[in-house]
Amino acid sequence: MSNAINTSTPTSISQTPSVWQSIRLPIAYKLAFILTLTMTVGMAIMGTVITTNQYRLMKEQVDDFGTTIVNQLAAAAQEPLFTDDLVGLKVLTNNLSNESDIKGVAVYTNNGELMVAQGYIPQASVKNLLTEDNRLPNDTFRVEWKKPGSHSEKAEMVAFVSAIQFQDVVAGYAMVSFSQVRMFEVVRSSVKGIILTTVILSLLMSFIAIVMGRRLSRPIHSLMNAASEALSHGREEKNTALSQDELSYLAASMKTLAKGFGERSQIESIFSRFVSKSVATQLLEKMDEVTIGGGQQVEATVVFVDIVGFTSLSENMSPKDVAAMLNEYFSYFYECSTAFSGIVDKFIGDCAMVVFGTPTPDANHRLNAIAYAVAVQKLIRVVNKKRQENGLFPVNVRIGMNCGLMLAGLLGANERLEYTVIGDAVNLASRLADKAGSGQIIIPSSIYEHPTVKDKVCVQHHGSLSLKGKATEIEAFRVTNLTGEYHETMRELVKKILHEAQDQ
Incomplete structure (x- = not known):
């Protein structure tokens, strides 16, 4: 200017000097x-x-969000940390690190040693934050830091640390990192x-x-x-x-x-209420529709996988060994479900409930459910062979499934919701699992005779079953295998899961 x-x-305006x-x-x-x-x-x-003011408000927002997330991680990590469940901690940190706003997740021991980590975490050890009695100066500690090799003048990363404790016993510390670049x-x-x-x-x-x-x-x-x-x-x-x-x-x-x-x-x-990534993704796309009881009627297949004789098996085992065994087999159930587009709805004691065809519609949910069940049984047989070679007792499972119309949606209270499926078709799947023997897969005739299934599975007639709550008997079949084109896929899947389990 x-x-x-x-x-x-x-341009002169006045003769008076100024x-x-x-x-x-x-x-x-x-x-x-x-x-x-x-x-x-x-x-x-x-x-x-x-x-x-905008910077101050956004900083407060990041701090509130970070504090909430790290406290939730500390609460979720409490049980696996106290039970030395390293696999559970890895699954927990891996699931949380998949979220776009979270850049790093880590869990430390009570003396500041790193146990598991995903993504970016500060190079400085948590030990440097602890007091002489291995405590944090505050309930939740905030640390700003730079990523290695960063040329930024400002600390573009911020981490929040919270103690993982039960009553007054501190078992470790949880850390969650966020980016301040945005x-x-x-x-x-x-x-x-x-x-x-x-x-x-x-x-x-x-x-x-x-x-x-x-x-x-x-x-x-x-x-x-x-x-x-x-x-x-x-x-x-x-x-x-x-x-x-x-x-x-x-x-x-x-x-x-x-x-x-x-x-x-x-x-x-949403993320404080749900665990399944596919369920959370769909709900986030329709956040305005998230309400209690806001479910929809879907056609899906439900599979129940039950460990045979779990009560007798666990009688001579310590609680720690029981937990380790359950975690091992539950991880097998989960890995197989992801390979066939299924989601683990819940773990009930020694049983897993797996759903196919929801929340994402799948025209081949029946065949995918059968492929999942066959893969689980093949995997269990390989695992049992290795267990017996190591002098351990075999652990077998029985599987039952059913398909039909069911209600898929949110159930629970305002403070804690669960995405699940309910209906008579679900109950029938559970009862068919109860009728299955060790190493067996029981399906109703309605699944076997469906056009997407019949020519792709090998079955044996299991007979007519009288089930509780059913006025008429149910014609059932035992699945022994899939057709030849699926054998190599199953073999590769089993090898992959076992290889990953060994790496962990």
Whole structure:
């Protein structure tokens, strides 16, 4: 602006010497300079206040979200940590690290030694944060840090640490890392927007002032009277422009912040209630529809996998060994389910309930369920062979399944919800599992005779079964295998799961 003013053509307004006349500027440019300077100072102050408040609010939001997530991780890790369930800790950290907002997850021992970690975590050890009695200075500790090789002047990462404890016994510490880059980018983008707005309004105000100043540059006496009106009008235009810009910017900022708070609150609520990634993903896509009892009727297949003789097996085992065995076999059930588009609905004692065809519709849910059951039995046979070679007793499972219409949705209380399926078809699957023998897979005739299944499975007639709650008997078949084209797939899956189990 100063260069434009200095190169303007001088115009004398009054013979009385003055500071303004020594600069030799027309009144239009004087007015433009004053209004532009006022506009610039005002916008700079407003921008500083807005960006400072915005940064503070976003930082508080990140801190609240981080504190909630790390406390949830500490609560979820309590049982596997106290039971030395390293696999459970790895599954827990891996599931949590898959979330886009979370950049790193770690669990430490009570003396600060790293146990499991996923993603980015601070290079500095948790030991450095602990007091002499291996305690955190605060309930939840906040640490800002830079990723290795980062050239950023600011700490682009922030980690939250919380104790994993039961009553007064601290078993370890949970850590969750988040990126602050998005927060910095939002603030930087706001600063750029404010600067651009300031330049545009300043140029507009200068243009208006110059045009008005030239029109009002008349004889000196009329200029004095016109100057008051021009300055008043100029202030009115300036205040209006400032008011409009301030209101629009504040409205946009509040809308953005409100949207951010709402989305983060919903994400936090959903992920505190659900474990299955596929279920959580679908619910996040339809967050406005998440309500208790808001289920829908679907056609799906339910499989019950039950460990045979678990009570007698566990009588001569310590609780730690029982937990280790269950965790091992539950991991097998889970790995097989993911290979065939199923989800583990829940673990009930020594039994797993696996669902196919929901929440994502699947036209081949019956065949996928059978393939899952066959894969589990093949895997169990290989595992038992290895167990016997090591002098351990074999552990067998029995499987029953059924398909049909069922209600899939949220059940529970406001504080704790569960996505599950219910209905008569589910109950029938459980009762068929009870009728199965060791190493057997029982399916009803309705599944076997379906066009997507019949020519792809090998079965033996199991007979007519009388089931509790059913007035008529159910014609049942035992699945012995799938057709030849699936054998190699099963073999590779079993090898893959066992190889991954050995690596862990």
